[in-house]
Amino acid sequence: MTKLKNILALDDEPSMRRLLEISLKQAGYQPVLAENGREALDILRQGGIDLVISDLHMPVMDGLKLLATMQQEGIDVPSIIVTAQGEISTAIEAMKLGASDYILRPFDLSTLEIAIERALSLSRLKLENRYLRAEASQDTQLIGQSPAMQKLQQAIRQVAPEKATTLIAGETGTGKELVAQAIHQLSPRKDALFVAVNCAAIPGDMLESELFGHERGAFTGAVKNRIGKFEMADGGTLFLDEVTEMPIGLQAKLLRALQQGVIERLGSNRSLPVDIRVVAATNRDPLQAIADGKLREDLYYRLNVFRIDLPPLRERKSDIPALATHFLKPRGLSLDDAAAQTLQTYTWPGNIRELQNILERAAIICGGDTISTEHLPTDITQHATLATTTTAVPEAMTLATQANMSLPIATETLEKDMIRTALQQTKGNKSKAARLLDISERSLWYKLSRYKLEDNNDQESPLPD
Ligand SMILES: Nc1ncnc2c1ncn2[C@@H]1O[C@H](COP(=O)(O)OP(=O)(O)OP(=O)(O)O)[C@@H](O)[C@H]1O
Ligand SMILES: [Mg+2]
Structure with a gap:
């Protein structure tokens, strides 16, 4: 209503x-x-x-x-x-x-x-236009079919029709804002505005007027009346991003507004009723934020009526190829298998946003229409290689230092170790192992024969000429 x-x-x-x-x-x-x-x-x-x-x-x-x-x-x-x-x-x-x-x-x-x-x-319309121009409307399609993603889709469908506040927790770049938008789009409020406020990006003393608006003369610099984000989102959804970064005093005021469904502009004593659905997000652990005094416990309970936890990308790596395809499609580009595999071995601390950035960069440097490993940043290809040998590498390195080895010998030891691990992981498939190691198959064959690493049970194709 x-x-x-x-x-x-x-x-x-x-x-x-x-x-x-x-x-x-x-x-x-x-x-x-x-x-x-x-x-x-x-x-x-x-x-x-x-x-x-x-x-x-x-x-x-x-x-x-x-x-x-x-x-x-x-x-x-x-x-x-x-x-x-x-x-x-x-x-x-x-x-x-x-x-x-x-x-x-x-x-x-x-x-x-x-x-x-x-x-x-x-x-x-004027308001919406102004707003949409500022916030460049986004596509709210959530890509991924991993079990975690299916669970997420289901949770979104469940909470969307409700007015209850929803708290989305997840690491940076996991799609918190996108999920908030999806909730709005699937809700009966979809024709009203989705208004996002990043509590970390606005200085604490300005956040209050940003949220609640102010009357002219409410404080020095308040030369005009200003409508706040609460009023702007009336009938729609207010997305409070990084809510734990909101000053604790303001959290009390927010809680009151949520409980009573009314706000007052700064410098006004008139209560304005607002009909708002709040979705809040945080990349901290909310309980830890409470323990650290960053989040009021009572506000937490008010926000946490519904809770959505977004899994980090490294816990749903099977979504990576589909995500990559999704990001590359508008440019008419695709990804070869080796590159797709490499992307799945990386740990993605920046999650989907990092994936998106890396593919954008790859799209720029790739001249043709297919992205391969050579277009990926070295820290990803190296990381991918190392990731497959996480146990072997530190071991080999420690041994090398302890034994006071020369650099060529240490390098050889490390190379042997990594090759052995790669072969183990690929069950002796040399072309896959070469890809994991980010070297050519030819160069793997060469190293195998040089280090006499040829394993006996391997019945694969003979050495290419
Ligand atoms: N499942 C998904 N399918 C397609 N694109 C996605 C998906 N999840 C996230 N993205 C995209 O990844 C980027 C980062 O997502 P978003 O901004 O929602 O993350 P966030 O969790 O809010 O990050 P931060 O904590 O840094 O604010 C956006 O461009 C978003 O469109
Ligand atoms: Mg965000």
């Missing part, structure tokens, strides 16, 4: 105000009345008004003066001007001052309703 739209109607004629009041109620809006521009301005400064319907001529402060002042103060509320037949030029002036529309007197209820709906949807 979205709340009723508050419509501020102003006219100096009591009978006209009464008529507007009845008409607005009948059309399903919440009327707020004022008899002149000054009174209207006081109300507008408090926030919470969705639209203004104003007469042009009023004593104290007329319609044009009101519009000009609203523009000056940055009060961004759509307005409709009511005007008489002979005053079209003034009405046009009003439009230049930011009025969304004008209607001619006398008007019937349906004309009024159409104008209101048009102005409201226009302002919504």
Whole structure:
């Protein structure tokens, strides 16, 4: 249920105000009345008004003066001007001052309703446009068929229709924001906004006004009224990213807002009801964050109604080829088997974001249409090689140092060790072993014969010429 739209109607004629009041109620809006521009301005400064319907001529402060002042103060509320037949030029002036529309007197209820709906949807579109431009809308398709991913998809489908807050925990780059967007997209709120606030990116003292908005003059530098992210997300989803980075005092205020479903702009004492679904995310362990005094325990329980834990990429490596294909497809590129295999041996501390970055880089340096191991950064290919020999390498290194070996002998020892491990892991398949070691098959054959590592039970193809 979205709340009723508050419509501020102003006219100096009591009978006209009464008529507007009845008409607005009948059309399903919440009327707020004022008899002149000054009174209207006081109300507008408090926030919470969705639209203004104003007469042009009023004593104290007329319609044009009101519009000009609203523009000056940055009060961004759509307005409709009511005007008489002979005053079209003034009405046009009003439009230049930011009025969304004008209607001619006398008007019937349906004309009024159409104008209101048009102005409201226009302002919504304006807001959305501005927002979408800033946040460059993302594709919310979640790629991966691993058991962990299937479980995740199921959890998302379960929580999406609910209004209950959801806490998403996971390492950096595991897709927390993407999951939050997916929840929003699958919820009944999908047509309203998904508004993200990164609590770590905004200085603590500015975060409060970012969330709750402020009135002009609420603090030094508050030169305009400003709508907060809570109001912006009304009817939609508010995504509180890195919620443990929010100052602890503000966490108390957030908790209150969540419990009561109302907010107050800074510098205002008027409570505004907001209809919000909150999804919060953290890359810390929430219980550890509580122990460290970074997260209020009561807020944690309020956020943790639903909990989604995102697995790190290294725990669902089978998703890597599909993810890679997904990221490369828009560029018309693909990945060869060796590269796909190498990507699966790396541990991905930066998770999916790191994978995405590395493929982007590979796409740039790869001249053709297939990405192979040579286009991957050396730390990944090396890491992949070492990862397969994690037990052998440290052992060989320690031995080499302890025995005071010369570099060539140490290198030889290490090479032998790594080759043996690679062969063990690939069950003697030399082309696979060569790929793991990131050397050519030919060079593996050469090393095998040089180090006399030819194993007896290997019945594979003879040495190529
Ligand atoms: N399952 C997935 N399928 C496709 N793309 C994904 C998937 N998960 C994450 N991504 C992509 O990986 C990148 C990182 O994801 P996201 O920003 O959601 O991570 P995060 O957990 O919020 O990271 P951080 O903690 O650093 O903010 C994004 O570009 C996102 O689109
Ligand atoms: Mg994120």
